[in-house]
Amino acid sequence: MQQFTAARDETTIDEIWLLQHPPTYTQGINSQPEHLLNPEHIPVIDIDRGGQVTYHGPGQWVLYLLLDMRRLGFGVRELVSRIEQSVIALLKQFDIDSEALSDAPGVYVEGAKIAALGLKIKRGFCYHGLSLNVAMDLTPFEGINPCGYRGLRVTDMAQLGITQNHREIAELLIKLLAQELGYTAVMDGENRLPLFDSESSPSYCSPS
Numbered sequence: 001m002q003q004f005t006a007a008r009d010e011t012t013i014d015e016i017w018l019l020q021h022p023p024t025y026t027q028g029i030n031s032q033p034e035h036l037l038n039p040e041h042i043p044v045i046d047i048d049r050g051g052q053v054t055y056h057g058p059g060q061w062v063l064y065l066l067l068d069m070r071r072l073g074f075g076v077r078e079l080v081s082r083i084e085q086s087v088i089a090l091l092k093q094f095d096i097d098s099e100a101l102s103d104a105p106g107v108y109v110e111g112a113k114i115a116a117l118g119l120k121i122k123r124g125f126c127y128h129g130l131s132l133n134v135a136m137d138l139t140p141f142e143g144i145n146p147c148g149y150r151g152l153r154v155t156d157m158a159q160l161g162i163t164q165n166h167r168e169i170a171e172l173l174i175k176l177l178a179q180e181l182g183y184t185a186v187m188d189g190e191n192r193l194p195l196f197d198s199e200s201s202p203s204y205c206s207p208s
Helices: 002-007 076-093 139-143 166-181
Strands: 013-017 024-027 044-046 055-056 058-070 099-101 104-109 114-122 125-133 186-187 193-198 204-205
Touching: 002 125, 013 166, 055 139, 058 166, 076 099, 076 104, 076 114, 076 125, 076 166, 125 166, 166 186
Parallel strands: 013 204, 024 044, 186 204
Antiparallel strands: 013 058, 024 055, 058 125, 099 104, 104 114, 114 125, 186 193
């Protein structure tokens, strides 16, 4: 992400990288060590996003958003809100009510966090992004204060009764997110096939 951002310019097409990590704790640049309680055998990686410590692992979709903020035409606060709203819209399609909190970025279902955000803005370009808990082992969250909040409960879509295919969930989330960000088309980076395409498509981002 750092290399991509350093090399890009105003003509570079925005990208969304979709992946799942092996079990990993990541600490943002302002992370306080007391929030890492008991990492045991899980590696701890220092990274350059904002925020505190969080956990990534199998069964969790991570979307890295490599975006040109100036071209999108809105600031960080609005970007965070649009990302959160895409997750809220996704869960609503499965009849799950969720919310964003003004003092704790992310998406919550009855007080339990289901999606986390962490961003880095450099030279007007954004990277890092969003993690969504789909169907994962939530135990490693007990080894940290998630996102720096002691006692914060964490949940996933499986615990809420959602059994949809993981790939279908990812594609739906990307579509909703792209629409929130104002894109009119999204191309699959591997197959170069449209995930969705409106009648007019002057811009697109490509999930990899």
